[in-house]
Amino acid sequence: xxxxxxKPWALLAPSMSAVFLLLVIPLCFVVVYxxxxxxxxxxxxxxxxxGNYAKFFEDFFYPKILIRTIxxxxxxxxxxxxxxxxxxxxxxxxxxxxxxxxxxxxMLPFWVSFIIRTMSWINIMGDSGLINHFxxxxxxxxxPISMLxxxxxxxxxxxxxxxxxxxxxIYVSLEGIDKSLLEAARCMGCTEWQAFRExxxxxxxxxxxxxxxxxxxxxxxxxxxxxxxxxxxxEMIANLIFKRIVGTLDWPFGSAISVILLSLxxxxxxxxxxxxxxxxxxxxxxxx
Amino acid sequence: MANVTKEKxxxxxxxxxxGTLSRRQFLKYLGLxxxxxxxxxxxxxxxxxxAWAAESIRFDGWGGVVSEAFREHAFKPFTKATGIKVIDGxxxxxxxxxxxxxxxxxxxxxxxxxxxxxxxxxxxxxxxxFASVLDESKIPNLKNVxxxxxxxxxxxxxxTLSAVPYDLGQTGIAYNTKEIxxxxxxxxxxxxxWDKGLKGKLGxxxxxxxxxxxxxxxxxxQSPNNMTDLKAIWAALREQRSLMxxxxxxxxxxxxxxxxxxxxxxxxxxxxxxxxxxEGHPIGYLxxxxxxxxxxxxxxxxxxxxxxxxxxxxFMLEPAAAIAVAEGQNYPPSLDPTKVKLTEKIKKMxxxxxxxxxxxxxxxxxxxWNANQVAWTEKWDRIKAGS
Numbered sequence: 001x002x003x004x005x006x007k008p009w010a011l012l013a014p015s016m017s018a019v020f021l022l023l024v025i026p027l028c029f030v031v032v033y034x035x036x037x038x039x040x041x042x043x044x045x046x047x048x049x050x051g052n053y054a055k056f057f058e059d060f061f062y063p064k065i066l067i068r069t070i071x072x073x074x075x076x077x078x079x080x081x082x083x084x085x086x087x088x089x090x091x092x093x094x095x096x097x098x099x100x101x102x103x104x105x106x107m108l109p110f111w112v113s114f115i116i117r118t119m120s121w122i123n124i125m126g127d128s129g130l131i132n133h134f135x136x137x138x139x140x141x142x143x144p145i146s147m148l149x150x151x152x153x154x155x156x157x158x159x160x161x162x163x164x165x166x167x168x169x170i171y172v173s174l175e176g177i178d179k180s181l182l183e184a185a186r187c188m189g190c191t192e193w194q195a196f197r198e199x200x201x202x203x204x205x206x207x208x209x210x211x212x213x214x215x216x217x218x219x220x221x222x223x224x225x226x227x228x229x230x231x232x233x234x235e236m237i238a239n240l241i242f243k244r245i246v247g248t249l250d251w252p253f254g255s256a257i258s259v260i261l262l263s264l265x266x267x268x269x270x271x272x273x274x275x276x277x278x279x280x281x282x283x284x285x286x287x288x
Numbered sequence: 289m290a291n292v293t294k295e296k297x298x299x300x301x302x303x304x305x306x307g308t309l310s311r312r313q314f315l316k317y318l319g320l321x322x323x324x325x326x327x328x329x330x331x332x333x334x335x336x337x338x339a340w341a342a343e344s345i346r347f348d349g350w351g352g353v354v355s356e357a358f359r360e361h362a363f364k365p366f367t368k369a370t371g372i373k374v375i376d377g378x379x380x381x382x383x384x385x386x387x388x389x390x391x392x393x394x395x396x397x398x399x400x401x402x403x404x405x406x407x408x409x410x411x412x413x414x415x416x417x418f419a420s421v422l423d424e425s426k427i428p429n430l431k432n433v434x435x436x437x438x439x440x441x442x443x444x445x446x447x448t449l450s451a452v453p454y455d456l457g458q459t460g461i462a463y464n465t466k467e468i469x470x471x472x473x474x475x476x477x478x479x480x481x482w483d484k485g486l487k488g489k490l491g492x493x494x495x496x497x498x499x500x501x502x503x504x505x506x507x508x509x510q511s512p513n514n515m516t517d518l519k520a521i522w523a524a525l526r527e528q529r530s531l532m533x534x535x536x537x538x539x540x541x542x543x544x545x546x547x548x549x550x551x552x553x554x555x556x557x558x559x560x561x562x563x564x565x566x567e568g569h570p571i572g573y574l575x576x577x578x579x580x581x582x583x584x585x586x587x588x589x590x591x592x593x594x595x596x597x598x599x600x601x602x603f604m605l606e607p608a609a610a611i612a613v614a615e616g617q618n619y620p621p622s623l624d625p626t627k628v629k630l631t632e633k634i635k636k637m638x639x640x641x642x643x644x645x646x647x648x649x650x651x652x653x654x655x656x657w658n659a660n661q662v663a664w665t666e667k668w669d670r671i672k673a674g675s
Contacts, residue, residue, distance in 0.1 A: 038662070043416055061675045128548045146488055148550070149534050232532050233674040240673075246384040247495060248665045 027262075033255035044251055052256035062240070062257070066264070069237040072151070073219040076158045077212050083159065084166030084211065089200075091167075092174035103171070106164050118157050118228045122148060149231030157225030162218055166211040173207020174200070209276050217265055237261050344373040345596045348385060349403040351378035352539050353563050357616025358403070366603045372596055380538045381495045382409050389418065389589065400592040401600065403454070406582040407440045408654035410451060413587060415658075419450035420588045426598040427452060429605035434624045436646045437583050444654070451585035452601050453622035455614060456646075458639045459499050459582070460575040462546055462556035462564070470572060473553075477576035478506035480553055482524065487531045491545050491554035494535025497668035498657055499555050500525055502580045512578060513653040525671045535672060546571055555580075558638035562618035575638055581649040584619070 034052055037045040056062045091102055109117060124130045127144040135141045147153065177200060185195040223238035237257065244254030347363070349355045355378055363374040379385035382405055392398040404410060413419060424430055430438075430452060437453035461480055463473050467489070473480055481490060481503055493499050504524040505512040515521055533551050536542045539560050545551045546561075547569050561573045586604065588597045603609060607628045614621040614630075620637045623630065624644040634640060641649065 061670055061673070065673065122544070122548070122550075126548050127550050144549075146533070227537065231534060232529050232672060235673050240669075243669060246387045247381070248662070248669075249383055249387055249390065250662075251387075 030255045030258050033251050034259045036252040036255075038250050038252050052253045053260070055253060056256060056260060065235055065240055066237050066260070068235075069220055069261075070264075072155065072158070072236060073216050075155060076162060076219045077215050079155065079159055080163055080166040080215050081208060081212065084163055085170055085204075085208070088167045088170035088174055088207075091171050092177075106167050106171075109160070109164060114161060114224060115228070117160060118224055121153065121157060121160075121229060125153065148229065149234075151230070151234050153229040154226050154234050154236075157229045158219055158222065161222070161225065162215045165214050165218070169211035169214065170204060170207045173204045173210070177203045209272075213269065213272055216268065220261065220265060343371065343593075343596055344375055345593065345600060346375040346377060346398070346400040347403070347600075348377040348379055348399060348401070350405075350539065351380065352543075352560075354403070354539070354559065354617045354619075357613050361612035361616050362604045362609050365609065366600055369603070370599065372599070374600065382406075383495070386412065386416075389413075390416070394591070397591055399589050401597055402587045402589065404451065404585045404587045406584075406652055406654075407444070408652055408657050410441055410585055410587065411444050411654040411658055413589075414445055414450060418587075418589050419445055420590045420592060420594060420597075421445075421448045422450060422452070422588060422601075423594065423598060424449060426595075427602045427605065429602050429607075432605065432607065432624060432628050433622045434644045434646065436644065437622050440583075440651075440654075441585070451587040452605060454584050454586050454604070454610070455617070455619040455621050456581065456583045456639050456641075456649075457619040458558040458575055459493075459502075459555055459580040460558055460561070460573055460638060461503075462542075462554055462561045463572050463574060464546070464549065464552040465570040465572045467552045468572070473572060473574045477574070478503050478578075480574065481555065482507055482528055482531065483553070484531065486552055488533050489552040490528070490531050491534050491536055491542070491551035492528070492532060493537075493542070493555055494672055495537050497661075497665045498652060499580060500528075500668060501664060502652070503555055504528070506576060506578050512580070512650065513656055522667065522671060525668070529671060529674070559618035562637060566618075573638060578650050581639060581646075581651050583622070583651065 033044070035048045035050070037047045037049065037051070039045055087106070091099060094102065096102070122129065125147040126132070127146065127148075129147075131147065132141070132144040136144065181199050181203075182195050185199050186192075190198060220236075221238050223236065223242050226234050226236045226239050227242075238261075241254050241257050241261070244250045244257060347358070349358055355376065359376055363376060367373055377399075379388070379402075385402060389399050389402075404413065433453050437456070438449070441449055441451060441453070461473070461478070463480065468480070468486075476483060480486075481492070483490075501515070501521055502512040504521045505515050508517065508520045508524050510516060510520070534545060536545055536554070539557060542554065542556055543560055543564055546554065546556070546564055547567070556573070558573065558575075561571055564571045565573070586601055588594070588601070604613070605623075607623060610621040610623055611631060611634065614637075615633050618637060620634050620640040621630070625635075625640075625642050626644045635642065639649075
């Protein structure tokens with residue numbers, strides 16, 4: 001008997017409606033706005049022109065911020081991979097009865113507001129913060145070291161925010177690896193390191209690449225760490241969009257920058273899909 | 289309510305599982321229950337309840353100690369006296385608030401009264417069509433307000449008022465008295481913000497081109513309301529950028545940076561500096577000649593229930609309430625000192641004028657600054673970002 005074709009659509013309808021209402025329609029608005037003009041008072045004037053896009057590329061100022069965003073995103077991804085693989089591997093290999101508690105610790109930061117977590121670095125790394133206070137107390141330094149408001153602190157804020165996403169992706173991927181494969185490799189004469197290099201690492205790559213994509217996209221669109229922990233010259237593209245839309249009421253130009261960022265991310269995701277396959281993400285989520 | 293609803297749903301589900309309720313009926317009851325929860329439960333429940341409430345009005349202000357003063361000394365007593373609830377919102381900057389007002393539907397519709405800063409903002413809101421027309425006969429306490437603060441508003445809205453003046457303040461210079469002597473600060477004036485000896489220890493308000501250009505004008509010996517050499521202004525701001533540690537984005541961040549010794553000197557809102565001084569921090573306040581002064585208003589947005597708004601404005605202009613708010617937020621009130629007896633604390637606040645005429649105070653010229661806002665904002669953004 002032919003199955004009723006409307007059933008899957010009926011089941012999908014709520015989520016598809018949500019995506020359509022909350023993502024597709026606002027995105028269409030953003031695209032339309034990007035062709036509009038802005039009056040000096042802040043009022044928007046409906047139009048169809050490419051002036052906002054031309055403005056973005058007319059000199060190197062805006063592309064430079066975009067390039068900085070991409071560079072910081074790559075740096076964040078690389079650091080997250082190195083810092084995330086080790087704990088994920090530890091959880092995978094751990095036989096401890098506290099393993100679930102460790103995993104819970106990874107989720108713990110999500111229980112605290114992102115802003116609070118970011119702001120807390122000011123109390124740790126500030127001139128009168130914990131580190132300087134300690135170093136002054138033990139006499140190692142005579143005056144506080146200026147540690148905040150630079151690219152390093154921005155990276156630190158981003159890693160703090162995104163590391164759990166990387167750890168969880170890698171862990172889910174590792175958890176899907178059949179441990180008997182490792183035993184087989186060892187039986188066939190592999191050292192522990194060789195077994196890791198030849199078996200575990202290749203099989204965990206879908207999780208790594210899924211984590212990379214997620215971290216990259218989230219970094220490119222975030223604005224809080226640069227705003228709170230960055231200094232002059234550490235602005236990222238999302239800060240520019242925020243400033244244009246919220247700060248100067250220039251919605252058309254802010255929309256044009258958003259569309260440019262979205263297009264760039266689309267190209268990156270497409271390239272990723274072309275060479276690595278977007279299905280790797282689903283594979284990793286399913287534990288291979 | 290949540291528990292009762294859950295129990296009822298459990299019973300409903302049990303009946304359905306037992307076969308005493310058809311699937312169609314079960315789904316119907318489930319839908320009705322969902323709609324009920326959606327209307328009266330959280331997260332929308334509060335909004336619906338507030339909409340159902342007999343009388344309420346929304347007020348948006350600057351947050352932090354300023355909003356706290358309004359809440360304690362104006363809104364709570366007002367609600368107690370009239371039964372009208374004041375829904376208290378906050379914003380971090382004038383432009384960001386205007387964005388939210390524009391984005392509301394209908395534009396401005398969700399918002400009622402805003403604590404706006406400076407006449408140029410009053411002009412912007414009026415230009416965008418958000419101005420209401422107040423019935424001044426319903427605000428008798430307006431007679432106690434300085435005429436010098438009312439006149440600029442009438443000039444913009446052609447004799448009518450869309451707001452009542454409420455307080456005034458300054459954006460002066462705050463400095464750490466442990467690191468910078470009073471003599472040095474007074475000698476350098478605005479140029480303190482360009483002192484190379486303070487490299488990496490200076491701050492400024494990143495969100496406002498006016499404040500930064502204003503002090504660059506003072507530093508380069510120009511009139512802030514008529515800058516004839518813009519190249520010198522941009523050059524000064526570029527030079528200052530290389531000395532900056534942080535462009536702050538809110539009053540709370542300003543206070544935190546100063547209190548924690550992250551920065552030693554910055555442009556600063558006089559009321560926030562007073563609040564830091566009251567907390568015992570070693571922060572001095574400098575208002576060099578030509579200091580940026582501003583007047584603040586309680587602006588009533590178009591579409592607001594004027595009866596309620598006027599009632600609240602009149603209550604807030606009662607000398608007792610206005611004085612208490614002024615002392616709480618550390619900004620002098622708009623009350624004319626020649627008509628109303630003010631406290632000693634208020635008389636010592638920066639920007640207080642015992643004559644009530646505000647002669648010699650330098651305010652931003654709305655026509656001059658608004659006409660150049662787009663170009664200058666963009667230029668400032670570029671300089672701030674390192675261009």
